[in-house]
Amino acid sequence: MPISGFPEWMPPQRMIEQRVIDRARATFELYGYAPLETRSVEPLDTLLSKGETSKEVYLLSRLQAEEGQKSDDQLGLHFDLTVPFARFVTENAGKLQFPFKRYQIQKVWRGERPQEGRYREFLQADIDVVNRGTLPFHYDTEMPLVIGDVLSGLPLPKARIQVNNRKVCEGFYRGLGLEDTAQVLRVVDKLDKIGAQKVIDQLIETAGASQKQAEACLQLAEISSEDGSFADAVRKLGVQDPLLDEGLDELLQVVETARELNPGLVVAELKIARGLDYYTGTVYETQLEGYERFGSVCSGGRYENLATVGNEKFPGVGISIGVSRMLGVLFGQNALGVSRSVPTCVVVALPNEELRRTCDRTAAALRRRGIPAEVAPTAAKFGKQIQYADKRGIPYVWFPGREGEPDTVKDIRSGEQVEADATTWEAPAADLYPVISGS
Amino acid sequence: MPISGFPEWMPPQRMIEQRVIDRARATFELYGYAPLETRSVEPLDTLLSKGETSKEVYLLSRLQAEEGQKSDDQLGLHFDLTVPFARFVTENAGKLQFPFKRYQIQKVWRGERPQEGRYREFLQADIDVVNRGTLPFHYDTEMPLVIGDVLSGLPLPKARIQVNNRKVCEGFYRGLGLEDTAQVLRVVDKLDKIGAQKVIDQLIETAGASQKQAEACLQLAEISSEDGSFADAVRKLGVQDPLLDEGLDELLQVVETARELNPGLVVAELKIARGLDYYTGTVYETQLEGYERFGSVCSGGRYENLATVGNEKFPGVGISIGVSRMLGVLFGQNALGVSRSVPTCVVVALPNEELRRTCDRTAAALRRRGIPAEVAPTAAKFGKQIQYADKRGIPYVWFPGREGEPDTVKDIRSGEQVEADATTWEAPAADLYPVISGS
Known part of the structure; x- marks a missing residue:
């Protein structure tokens, strides 16, 4: 019997999935990303120390384990590929060449309650660059270009990568005089779900905002442009903050680089927040034209603090294609086909x-x-x-x-x-x- | 920290692993095998109903599961790719074209006690053919040829595929007058581990054999040939049984076909038994020259009864490359290298x-x-x-x-x-x- 949340494709669909994987891998390698696979399991404390605690973890236990042995060192299946990668980097820092560019195409698991369109087992295709100490910003501009090359080589609807920068939001909120910037971000992140009025209400109720401050946050979230004009629109709102300036400068670099090397691919979209994840600067989401209602098929961002060894930091930037999620949506709409059901010619x-x-x-x-x-x-x-x-x-x-x-x-x-x-x-x-x- | 039994390769080793996977996949597709991936989990009763119960299963539980919900429908990680494949075939029989040839390259998990050279997570590359009702025997002759093509295209030590047929052993034991043929097989399977004398002792003690019967079983197990001469050697032992004749005829077909299409690849080796697995006829093991002591890197066989729906049987034959196991051995001996550690040219x-x-x-x-x-x-x-x-x-x-x-x-x-x-x-x-x- 099928098990809810554990999709299985028939061979023709698997052929399509493999073509997507092949294209991703070939593109990642053209950009110099080295292949990596990490084990499927991590100690529970590694899984819970980073990222969202709301991600439900699948725990493992041995059927034939001796009594009393289970609790020793609990292992769980990884729920993304970034947390295991950060663990791998710190564990092997002495053997790796930095900056380290790697790709990783693997299954991940989330023990979520079964519901429509939510997978408990799914395939992700990730790239990340990490460095010791500091990581040059230009890698943030590379991420959307790689993804653009992957997706444009496949018979998929046109992709639009939406980019924002957490420094813009946090600097703006701070410049407005709001202190709990994390809570503001959390509320604004719900804009598409709950609408503008409720965002304003909640900002006032839960983030200590005045009506005017709340409205300014909303105005920021409504800014969007394919070129550098978003920066002018932000500045017109009259908020001053050095972190805001830094964020705007970074976001400009991402938008302008993409505009020159792959016009039409990237749009600055100032409402993008990426929930409670570990991102500290640039954030990415990706929508397929005509499939916007199904959400992002490719997301990521910059993280300064995910991996540390003692005083040494390993900042990174990465992006992840939700292969199962994207194909599940397209298969559901019969948007992809294959000319035969076997490889035989x-x-x-x-x-x-x-x-x-x-x-x-x-x-x-x-x-x-x-x-x-x-x-x-x-x-x-x-x-x-x-x-x-x-x-x-x-x-x-x-x-x-x-x-x-x-x-x-x-x-x-x-x-x-x-x-x-x-x-x-x-x-x-x-x-x-x-x-x-x-x- | 590394977790015992969960290997992680560095990127150069992963490049080598990917080259092996690519070669396997390309070869499988040249022979017309269609790609399939099954989910990583199966209900516990599916896992325990087939195959060896000694295979330790990893059970899953949701960290945030409601109390009392855990026992509902216990899921475990699959321990091979054949049991999930059999389940997939019976579940989707109405949608598949038979005979159905598929390949499947996936991780499997075994919750074994940690020990040297035993993996708890490892990669397998399988091919199987199944049919409704009966499956023509010539597919048994195809398996070693496919594997020969995979391995000969890689910079690996020369592979030797050892083939036997359970019908030969069972028919021979029966013809000798031994009734508990399964127990005889189980004891003979330990020949390389415990030696000839102990096999004889145990056959006498546990399988009701006389000294003479036990010696005959041992003589059978010692027969080996690259050509059809094994059949004469068996017949010289003077045992008569129709199942023995059927098995010899099948084994001859495998050996002779390989001898004509890929000389030197296959050897009839009558001690090969494949433990307590679900095989009913042909069985395969594979050794790499110079690495015989590390055991088989590629095994499989014919199974008549793994998949059934009501009265309908779906017999199959398959073979599985133990990719992690094989590469683990070769990496351990520094027998494989790669010219650079990144794809960048x-x-x-x-x-x-x-x-x-x-x-x-x-x-x-x-x-x-x-x-x-x-x-x-x-x-x-x-x-x-x-x-x-x-x-x-x-x-x-x-x-x-x-x-x-x-x-x-x-x-x-x-x-x-x-x-x-x-x-x-x-x-x-x-x-x-x-x-x-x-x-």
Whole structure:
């Protein structure tokens, strides 16, 4: 039986997922990110010491554990890839070259209550850069460009990366005279859910804001631009603070760099806050055009304090593609398809079982030149063997020639059948592998 | 801190692991196996109903679960990929095309006591074929050929696949007059561990064998051949049984097919038993030359009864590469290396921060043509930037030309520096990606 929150794709959907992973990985490597996998488990205290405590952790216990042994060193499944990465970096700091750029494509688990659209097991594709001491800001400008390259190479709806900077918000709130900036951020983060009036009410009730201060916070959250004009709009609100200036300068760099290298990809969106996460500066969210209501498919930000060893800090910046989440939404809307349900390009027809090894050699010759091929499962009538291919969307059936006659290959879509030699025949490039397409 | 049994590779080792996974996947797809991933968890009763009960299962519990809710539907992490696959097939039988060929490359978990060389989390790469009703035997001959193609394309020690057939053993024991064939198999399976004399003793003590019967079982286990001669050797032992004949005929097909299509890959080894697993016919184990003492790196077999729905059976045959186990052994012996620790092929040197976007464009031009490139982290002295590349094994540093001069690219291994244009320069194929090599 299916288990709520643990999605399983059928093979055609898994093919699409693999194509997404391949594209992500190839792009990450083009930018110089090194591959990493961390173990799936962390000690419970590592999991609870960072990030949101609201993330529900799955604990592990050994079925056959001796009595009384369970509580010793409790292990839990990781709920993201950033916390394990920070642990890995501090644990291996002496062996790594800094700045350290790595990507990590793995499952994560969250023991949430089952509900619509919430996964308990899902795949994330992360990149992060960390350094000892301080990390140059230009890596914050790289994150959206990498993601833009990943997503633009796939048949997906157009992606729009929304960027903000926590220093802008915190500096602005401070400059306004509000002290509990974390609480202000928490309330403003709910804007899309509860609406402007409730945000104002709650700012007044829970963050000690006056009506005027609350309205100013809301005005800040409503600012958005594809170019540097957001900075002017913020300055027009008349708030002064050095942290605000620093944040605006950083956000400008992200927006302007993207505008030059990938126009239309990035927008400054001053309501983006990223909840209670560990971010300290730049924050990213990503929406797919036409799928905005499903939320962000790719998020991240800058964190100064996630990893420390003694007095030494390892600041980082990273971004994470929610692969399962994104594909779950698109599969649910039938927005992605694939041209066949198996990798096979050619079925070698089997005239009779005595010829199986001959047919095996034909299939092997095709494979040696990179053409996915399999021999028919039984020596059924050719009509049934063609059906075997047709049901799976396999485009070609290969017929061994009888008694010295040459082999032939048939495109079962067009019916066209031509003489062919397994050591030289080429499948058209468009037919060699299954083709992924958007709707 | 490292957690016993949960290995973590450094990025160079992960690169090697990924190369193994890529090779496995590409080969599996060439043979027409479709990709599948199943969820990491199964209900506890699914995990315990099949396979060995000695496999220790990791149970999951939600940290924030309501009291009394835990026992409802206990979930455990899967301990192999065959049991979840069998569950997936029966659950989705109506949606799948049979025979169904799939591959699955995933982590599995075993809550074993920590000990040398035993992993609690490890990666497996499986292929299986299942069918409704009956599954043609020729798929049993395909398994070793696929594995042979995977492993021969990697810089690994030569692989030798050892094949046996449970019908041979069971038929032989039965023909000898022994009734508890499962117990005989269990004892004979310990041959390499406890030696011949103890096997004889235990067969007499626990399986009701006479000295003569026990010796005959041992003689069978000592038979081994690269060709069909094992069948004559078995027949010389003078035991008659129809199941024995069936098993010998099947084993001959596996050995002879491999001998013709991939000579030297497969050997009939009649002591191979595969413990208490669910296999009913062909069984496979694989040893790497020079690493025999570390045990099998790739195992599997035919199972007639793993998956059933009502009266309908879904027999299958499969084989599984123990990727973590194999690489753990080879890493431990320093038998595998990689030419650099990052994917980057070219570092674009940064004369000063004002030129960063110019350098970004150079790197982007290289990436567009598939050359992994990154811009230096800071505008340090060129010597330090070259060191950045050198420490990571990156072969090339790119220098932007000054004031209208052309760019140059330097091979920092040879010191050779030539004029180059980022839109046309090609990296030598051997330098484009990190190269994996055996010792």
